[in-house]
Amino acid sequence: MMARLIGRKYETGLLKEALDNDKSELIAIYGRRRVGKTFLVREIFKNELVFEVTGLYKGSMNDQLKSFVKEISKRTKHTIPAPPTWMEAFAALENYLDGLKGEEKKIIFIDEFPWIATARSKFLIAFENFWNRYCTKRNDLIVVICGSAASYMIQKIIRNKGGLHNRISRQIRLLPFNLNETAQFLKSRGISYTHYDITQVYMAMGGIPHYLEKLQKGLSVAQNIDKLCFEKDGILRNEFDLLYASLFDDSEKHLALIKVLAASNKGIIRQELIEKSGIPSGGDFSIKLEELMESGFVSEYPYYGKKKKLTLYRLSDEYSKFYLKFIQNNRNSGPGTWQRLHKSPSYISWAGFSFETLCLKHISQIKKALRIDAIYSTNSSWFNENAQVDLLIDRDDNIMNLCEMKFYNASFAIDKNYYLNLKNKIAALQQEANTHKNIFLTMVTTFGVTDNAYNRELVQNTIELDSLFSD
Template structure:
């Protein structure tokens, strides 16, 4: 079942309909649905698709590329031909393009593997684009996981500068799209908890077995030795990042709380300049890490904090990694209950805060002021790690919206008012601004809190999925 991605599909369709040749790059974390998006887009269109092979060198990549090309074109002569270099392959493609009157899509999937993580294929692509392909009826799609290779050699490549017409960084589904994908499986509240735990990653949502409860599914996927998520962490880092140990060290350091560049630099003993920023930027592009500044500061503020926000990675570091040895060694089918159940509900509160921060703009849409948002994020004071407000919006209409995030299985009572008043007294409100208050919770306010008219906005689970 395909849901969402309307904006991406519209942009791709616009490129395809253009009479000029175009180059598109599509990238994102593993399991996010990049290939599935392009497969959906190319239906009914003339398309040649080629997929790179993990950990294979250039001769093997060329061999299978030519095999796939011959199969798709039905060319028996090509099937028995031997190509030693990418130039031979590109010459064949050039000749093919020059003899067709129809527009074709050439889809390079897992491009970083096709290139064997070297820059030569990109240089050749530039050469053939400049000399011939840019004058043909063709749409080139370069697709790959966010990696140091894709960022350096494709997205930010000097060779490709000015030649990429559309860049798509594929993110998770919206909460509503995730609900549409999974609603036939379980209740809205249970699906919401899945989003807190594993995120709105399409592949992950397909793993939900509707025959079992959330606890049963999580036990099977995370706490059995052959569980899908037990080995997922290694697949994400080892195949996605060449210098994976440094990336591991960074996300491991960010697992418990947001950190400044200075803190990360001192912990890893890496200078806080371009090298460390390169790692952090790649983690941001993969949507594993998010950078926040306090609401009244600009993005370039030295008051930045980096936070681990990928739901699966948060789950992994909290519960799977500390128990990995026993998970891999045990045949016990109830490890979830034995190892983590008592710690589960408090941690869901943390996961809920993370979910709200990641989906802050959607929250603003639900509350009716998304078009007014100038900045948003946690509110924290430099030098005072104890004081933090989970989420504030600063708006162009001279309004600041303070969001109180509460994860409870029951409706929220008027007790919360006293807590919020304390926070309101400790933040600085610019002159001429109005302070609004919003309650973001699982089950909404109880009758007494709703009647108190203290909060300007309420958002609950039903609102996320509406």
């Protein structure tokens, strides 16, 4: 997928620590489809991998067993017939491992673990037995289990109440690249885009390595998006349906939530999400929403003052938002579709809201640009009937940064109407928050803010797009 590993510093550190540990470890890695989980494991453990098998999507138990023992046969150079049970399959794996010499760490990698655990297969029981009875008696094994199906990984592995309870030594939730990592990735592939162009790519497909690697050198952003999203063989043209079906059981309910959230640019509260999705309040709704958040598709933003009922939920997956807004109804519009659409008023509106979501994923970079990353602060949203603040940074040094985020292809000019809107917003926040802190209006824009009387009076801080690309 990549010539070298980009970013992933924290995750790399965790995995390398396991290599230096003096005992066996069980590591769980999960994250949405195409985010780079498999590449990460193979890259970090490429010299220590002694067994690797990948679950077959919708494969039968017999299919999975054949695949499992085929890997053992390949490693041992002795053909092993597919056994009838998983207990026997793991016994064959144990025999293979017993024959490996040396005290160095040995990696057993089971990818797409949930797909192997077919109904009534008793795979999980056999795996629990393998770990508890065999692996824990050794100190040279690292078993990595990986899965895109967040519902399974969270409920059956990380929160397991049976044989794997408290057995996971490390867990990694792998998220998409941020802007900095995306820029590094594209550079590694010889693609030279400006930060503005990279941002346009990011707003359409997010920081998903598998999507980004399909961008073609020598094409403009509009040409590449056309090719990937609107042409008949574009990989993102039909990715949406595959994405959710492969990640979640009962994905229709997840999609119902996603579609409601996609229609709300500023986010909605839980009760409104329940009503509009038609999913009754209760355990099932909570589980589905949590699975979407754990997979990185949905984010929650607490309301100022920790009013839980006013917590906002936003669709934070760029590709899903882009698909539902543009691809779904324009897949058969012919060549040049995006080159036409990206000049339309609907694009301008979409880009503005998408940029806000992007900024909310880069709050640490915003704080770094403000030089407040060493000051304790909390992030929240705030709104009333007439105004909304998507990012409010409440600091311990008597300051609140009210962040306004604007995506524009030139310096952004504050006109009279927007000036009055901002004045009213600041006054309403000051009154309803009942705070004596200074409220600093902070503009986060692509190319800065035009110097005029309105800007000089109201704006305390300006942050430009380049700052969002910092580490």
